[in-house]
Amino acid sequence: MVRQLNAKVLKNENIQSLYYLLEIYCPWISSRIRPGQFIMIKTSENPYPLLRRPFSVFKSDYLNGSGKNKRVRLAVLYKKVGKGTQKMAEWEKGQKINLIGPLGNGFTLPPLSYSSEIILIGGGVGIVSLYPLAEALRDRKLYVLIGAKAREDLLCIDEFKKLTSNLFVATEDGSAGFHGTVIDLFSTLKREFDRKDPYYLYSCGPTEMLKDLKRTISFKKFIVQVSLEARMGCGFGACWGCVVKTVDPNIPYQRVCKEGPVFNLKDIVWD
Amino acid sequence: MPAQEPNLSVKIGKIRLKNPVIVASGTFGFGEVFENFFNLHHLGAIIPKGISLQPIMGNPPPRIFETDGGIINSIGLQNPGYKDFIQKRLPYLKKVKTHLIINIFGNTQKEYVELANRLNEVSGISGLEMNISCPNVKQGGIVFGTDPRMTYRLVKSVRKSTTLTLLAKLSPNVTDISLIAKAAEDGGADAVSLVNTFKAMAINIHSLKPELGNVIGGLSGPAIKPIALRMVWEVSQRVKIPIIGMGGIMKADDAIEFILAGASAVQIGTANLINPRTAIEVISGIREYLIKHRISRIQKIIGLFQSNKKAPSSFQMT
Numbered sequence: 001m002v003r004q005l006n007a008k009v010l011k012n013e014n015i016q017s018l019y020y021l022l023e024i025y026c027p028w029i030s031s032r033i034r035p036g037q038f039i040m041i042k043t044s045e046n047p048y049p050l051l052r053r054p055f056s057v058f059k060s061d062y063l064n065g066s067g068k069n070k071r072v073r074l075a076v077l078y079k080k081v082g083k084g085t086q087k088m089a090e091w092e093k094g095q096k097i098n099l100i101g102p103l104g105n106g107f108t109l110p111p112l113s114y115s116s117e118i119i120l121i122g123g124g125v126g127i128v129s130l131y132p133l134a135e136a137l138r139d140r141k142l143y144v145l146i147g148a149k150a151r152e153d154l155l156c157i158d159e160f161k162k163l164t165s166n167l168f169v170a171t172e173d174g175s176a177g178f179h180g181t182v183i184d185l186f187s188t189l190k191r192e193f194d195r196k197d198p199y200y201l202y203s204c205g206p207t208e209m210l211k212d213l214k215r216t217i218s219f220k221k222f223i224v225q226v227s228l229e230a231r232m233g234c235g236f237g238a239c240w241g242c243v244v245k246t247v248d249p250n251i252p253y254q255r256v257c258k259e260g261p262v263f264n265l266k267d268i269v270w271d
Numbered sequence: 272m273p274a275q276e277p278n279l280s281v282k283i284g285k286i287r288l289k290n291p292v293i294v295a296s297g298t299f300g301f302g303e304v305f306e307n308f309f310n311l312h313h314l315g316a317i318i319p320k321g322i323s324l325q326p327i328m329g330n331p332p333p334r335i336f337e338t339d340g341g342i343i344n345s346i347g348l349q350n351p352g353y354k355d356f357i358q359k360r361l362p363y364l365k366k367v368k369t370h371l372i373i374n375i376f377g378n379t380q381k382e383y384v385e386l387a388n389r390l391n392e393v394s395g396i397s398g399l400e401m402n403i404s405c406p407n408v409k410q411g412g413i414v415f416g417t418d419p420r421m422t423y424r425l426v427k428s429v430r431k432s433t434t435l436t437l438l439a440k441l442s443p444n445v446t447d448i449s450l451i452a453k454a455a456e457d458g459g460a461d462a463v464s465l466v467n468t469f470k471a472m473a474i475n476i477h478s479l480k481p482e483l484g485n486v487i488g489g490l491s492g493p494a495i496k497p498i499a500l501r502m503v504w505e506v507s508q509r510v511k512i513p514i515i516g517m518g519g520i521m522k523a524d525d526a527i528e529f530i531l532a533g534a535s536a537v538q539i540g541t542a543n544l545i546n547p548r549t550a551i552e553v554i555s556g557i558r559e560y561l562i563k564h565r566i567s568r569i570q571k572i573i574g575l576f577q578s579n580k581k582a583p584s585s586f587q588m589t
Contacts, residue, residue, distance in 0.1 A: 002307045004547060042545070047493045047521060051337050051545060100547070233335045233342065234544035237304040239297070240320075240346045241335030253329050253349060258304075271331070 002103060002236060003028055009095040010063075010073065012088070017152040018080045019125070020089055021058075027072040029101045030060040035133035036106030036227050036262045039074070040235035042098040043084040052100065053084040054232050054257070056129030056204075058156075077128045077155065103235050104261045107133050107225055110140075110200040117141040117193065121213065123182050123205025124148055127155050129227050130204055138163045145189070147182025147205070151175040183212040199223070203265070211270050224265035230256040245269040277561035278568040279554070281315075281535050283513050284436030284461030286370050286397045288315040288536060291569060292526065292554045295517055295540035296321045296374035296400065296440075297346065301360040302367060308547040312368040313554060315536060319356075319364060321374035321402050324382050326352035331484035336473050341494030341519075342541060343471045345485035348376065348402075353386060357393065365395035372398040372438065380415075380425050387433040398435050401426065401460075404442030404467035416442045419454035426458030438515065440464040443495075448502045449509035456510045464515040464538060465506060466499045491541040493519045500532055507533025507574055521549065523556020530557075530569070531576040 007026040015021045029039060040052035059075035080089045091097070110118060118137055122130045127146050134144060142164040148154045150173045160167050169177030170185040178185045182205070193199060203213055204227040217224060233241035237258035246254050246267045254260065279290035293316040294305075301319045302311060311317065329349025336343045351359070364371050373396055377383040383401060390396055403416030403425065415425045416439075426439055439455035441448055443466035452463045468489025473482035499518020506514055516534030519541065520526050526537045542549040557569065564585040566572060571583075 004308050047340055049337065050340065050342060050492055050541075098546075231333055231335055231337075233344070234547075236547070238300040238547075239335070239344070239544050240329065240349050241344055243329065243332050243334060243349075245331070250326070251328075251351070253332070 001032070002100065004098065004100045005029070007074075007097055007099050009091050009093055009097060011093060012091045012095070014089070015077075016155075019155060020078055020080060020085075022076045022078065022088065022091070024074045024076070024097065024099070025063075025072060026074050026099060027070060029057075029099060030071040030074045033057050033060050033074070033102035033132075034106040035109075035136050036129060037102040037104050038129075038235070038261060039076070039099050039101030039103060040232070041076075041088070043087040049082075049084045049087065051233060052235060053088075054103075054229075054235050056227065056261075057102075058128045058131055060132065077125070079125045100235060104257055105259065107202055107227070107262050109133075109136060114200065115141070117143055117199060119143045119145065119186075119193065119199060119201045121145045121182055121186060121201065121203040121205070122147070123203075123209040124153060125155065126203075126205035126209075126227070126229070130202060131156055131159060133202055134160060134163045142166060143189075143193075144168070145170070145182050145185055147171070147185065147209070149173065181209065181212065183209060183216055186213070187216055194221075201225070203227075204229075207270070210265065210268075214265055214268070214270075217265070219266045225262050226265045226268070227261045228256050228263060228268075229261075232257055245271065275562075275565075275567060277558060277566060278570075279558060279561075281513075281569060281573075283438070283515065283536060284398060286316070286372075286436045288370060290315045290554050291530065291534075291536035291557070292550050293318060293372070293515065293536055293538045294543055294550050295538040296402070297348075298540040298543045301356075302364050305543070305547055309551045313551055314367075314369045315554075316370035316372050316397070317364065317367065318372045318374050318400055318538070319360065320350055321348055321376055322350045322353055322356045322386075323348065323376055324353050324386055326350065326355065333482065333484055334488075336482040336488070338471075338473060338490070338494065341471075341490050341492035343473060343483060343488040343490050344468070345483045345488035347485065353389060361393070361395065370397040371395060372400050372436070374400045374402055374440070376402040380428055383425060383429050384432050387429045387435075391433045391435060396435060398438060398461075399429070399433060400438040400440050400464060401429055402440050402467070404440050404444075416451060417445050419450045422451050422454040423458045426455050426460050430459030436461045438462045438464050440467055442467050443498065443502055443518075444470050449506045452506040452510050452514075456512050460512060462513040462515055462535070463506065463510065464517065466495075466502050466518045469495055469498070491519065493521055495519045496521075496525060500528055503529055503534050504532040504576070520553070521545075523553045523560065526553045526557060527560055527572075530573055533574040533576075535573050
């Protein structure tokens with residue numbers, strides 16, 4: 001169930017380049033949020049910036065050494081890019097913030113009877129929303145492909161290494177791993193994946209990357225769930241500001257915050 | 272001595288609202304998405320997302336853009352149409368123990384009249400709010416809301432087809448909003464709601480593309496509040512019917528300003544998206560204000576900001 005809550009910042013640190021790790025004490029959301037769901041954060045108490053900002057949750061877990069069986073901590077990994085995240089970067093331990101969550105429909109996991117490979121493709125900061133999914137799928141045949149512009153934009157590599165030995169990395173400038181986009185990398189690996197079908201594939205990243213994926217992939221071979229990013233007004237379904245066009249003949253424009261953020265890639269229409 | 276509980280109730284047409292705080296169409300969905308945030312029974316009235324006879328798919332994204340102190344939207348009145356609204360949305364809304372005012376719009380006078388006729392037969396509805404002011408679509412009625420004669424004719428024809436309390440929601444994108452308000456009053460509206468959003472736009476200077484798919488949208492939020500307030504005050508000099516004030520109300524103090532300027536009730540719009548509990552907080556803030564100034568009924572402060580009215584002594588004391 002969605003709630004609007006006050007919560008306290010436990011930690012807010014610059015982990016690399018423009019990326020920050022924010023940890024929040026929020027048992028309500030932490031104990032309920034599922035992979036692919038998101039939260040809305042008010043970045044300032046005054047009306048500037050005005051709207052909340054949506055964030056996918058990187059981790060929802062126990063406090064170190066708490067010894068209790070209830071998840072209480074939320075971790076958000078964000079990039080300082082605009083006026084909202086600039087405000088957030090100033091937060092320190094103890095800062096009181098206001099959250100709404102958990103929001104949206106998360107990823108649907110493959111049935112337990114499914115024993116083939118599962119592929120995760122993340123681009124840029126989009127990889128963050130795939131981490132809780134990877135944790136849920138850690139005991140299965142998991143492939144993770146991570147792409148970024150350059151080495152300093154590659155995120156969560158160490159965390160993913162703990163979940164799978166099939167981790168592949170691409171950078172557009174060639175400063176680490178495969179030289180090219182993560183979709184180029186996927187194409188080169190496709191032959192390896194081509195032995196069985198269908199495959200469960202999950203992706204999150206910039207729209208251009210997802211468009212590229214849609215052009216590359218065969219929907220006969222893959223079931224593709226993508227988590228979309230969108231400018232949002234409210235985040236909880238009130239304003240219809242964050243819509244994406246779909247193949248649905250009755251309601252083509254669907255809300256990323258409410259019907260999404262996870263959609264089947266084949267249902268999305270990019271004009 | 273314990274403070275006397277102030278009476279917050281106001282009358283709009285035939286409707287007696289338990290308090291003057293209404294949630295604005297287009298910012299409250301069909302109500303259900305707010306039920307986790309507060310008990311909707313506390314609201315003065317609910318105005319769900321505007322509806323038309325036929326479903327409308329809305330404008331292409333991006334549909335929303337944040338500016339300094341405001342947001343520009345071009346949703347384009349996306350809605351499932353009258354039939355779907357009655358079947359799937361109304362049953363939930365009817366269960367909420369407050370007044371329900373349905374925001375309607377059409378392409379033509381005939382469509383407004385037909386919608387009003389049909390809704391007149393439906394139980395559980397207290398009033399209609401005619402949108403004659405959406406800046407985002409041609410059929411949003413703005414063509415009716417920018418010309419006093421057309422406003423008069425449209426309101427008059429809808430008035431004949433409904434016994435429900437009738438509101439006309441006005442556009443600020445006119446030379447003199449009080450002329451339009453007067454035309455709505457003359458046409459038989461029970462109240463006027465003002466203002467809808469201000470036509471606006473934003474350009475991405477790096478891509479040279481518009482920030483909205485529709486290029487032009489409507490500006491709302493705190494940035495427009497002083498202008499909206501001025502318009503409410505001007506209209507209050509001109510019409511006798513109640514005014515429902517709106518435009519950038521974020522907190523109780525803003526709402527009280529509108530009431531002092533002449534609004535009998537207020538609508539909360541954009542603020543619902545940011546703090547979904549705004550309406551509830553505004554209601555309690557108004558109550559505290561009345562207690563602080565030892566005013567027994569909200570009626571007493573409607574339009575109190577008038578050069579010829581003498582303020583009660585409690586105001587001079589603080």
